[in-house]
Amino acid sequence: MAQDGCYLVEGYTDVISMHQAGIENVVASSGTALTVEQIRLIDRYTRNITVLYDGDPAGIKASLRGIDLILEEGMNVRVVLFPDGEDPDSYSSKVSTEELKVFLKEQAVDFITFKTKLLLADSAGDPIKKAALIRDIVETIAKIPDAITRAAYLKHTSVLMEMGESVLLNELNKILRKQVRKAGEESFQQEGSGPVQPVPQDPLTAALADEQEEVSDEFNTFTQEEEIIRIMLLYADHNFTIPFGADQTPTRVKDFIISHLRDDGIHFSNEVYAGILAEFSVQLDEGLPYNEQDFLQQLAPEIKNTAISLMTPSYELAKWSEHHIEVRRESDQLHKTVIDPVMYIKKKQLTKIREELRAELKAREMAQISIDDIMLEIKKVEELQVFLNSFTNTVIQK
Secondary structure, three states: OOOOOEEEEOOHHHHHHHHHOOOOOEEEOOOOOOOHHHHHHHHOOOOEEEEEEOOOHHHHHHOOHHHHHHHHOOOEEEEEEOOOOOOHHHHHOOOOHHHHHHHHHHHOEEHHHHHHHHHHHHHOOOHHHHHHHHHHHHHHHOOOOOHHHHHHHHHHHHHHHOOOHHHHHHHHHHHHHHHHHHHHHHHHHHHOOOOOOOOOOOHHHHHHHHHHHHHHHHHOOHHHHHHHHHHHHHHOOOEEOOOOOOOOOOEEHHHHHHHHHHHOOOOOOOHHHHHHHHHHHHHHHOOOOOOHHHHHHOOOHHHHHHHHHHHOOOOOOOOHHHHOOOOOOHHHHHHHHHHHHHHHHHHHHHHHHHHHHHHHHHHHHHHOOOOHHHHHHHHHHHHHHHHHHHHHOOOOOO
């Protein structure tokens, strides 16, 4: 081909029109779904593919799988979307060759930007749909075989979707591990032999991934978020008393949890749990009583299924009372059930803040800048950690 790039269109009429307009590095999938064989044929000539889509959103969504296939082959993919009602055939006949070249150059975007613009409108104002979109993009990134390219796209997604890079990396690692397990299982079934060991990444990439995952896990609050939502769903309007301290006034579970999370500016990283918590916050602010059935009915289907799952006990206590054995139930020690996860999530937040302060302290020491204010901040954080440990009876790791 004359240029290091290939334009991919749907039909042969588009190819002919583009050729007549002076754009010759064009191929078509001829109306069929794009195949791996076609992509590999293009790969003989160039590593760069620009997919040209007409202005039909429904048709575009149906053909997005082609982008995933291109990425799986390790190729670079960009996307151009023609105006509504236009396709390569019609548009190329209306403009000059120079105008067409300028349009193709200026409108070409990476697949993340394209997917986001295409699908974000459908998720406007809905955190669950936005989470699904982000997960869809991360699943697409996971198909890229090169680790450095994956990392670059992950960072781009973090900025574009206003989502923490560590959260996206956690999700990406989960998807990659599933892919490795699935490949091993399929190989095992086909060969009838022992499980196949996954091919390791290069040492540097593997080490960086392990280190990032370790750091992410240290500050990950998924378990505490899940437990807090479970408690809210089961005991939101129940009263309990903190058995120590001067104030022995009973407080409602939802009052205690929401006020503590708000006071410390704690936000849930899991979109589903954040959605449920938001519903509780609205209910609290409007002074509405909690009714399990009414609450579940107003949740979106995706959230509702999770809520029902959390409210369903995974086990039942045996009838020990028949044997004259007293077993303490969760509701019998509600203060501990409620306080522990709230304090643990606060401790994780403080640990993260402390590590950030220590990193800044180290940087200031190297630059020979005053550290008095940083030392004071670290001392305050550690005092708060000691206070929180009095609730959970655990020891701080210095």
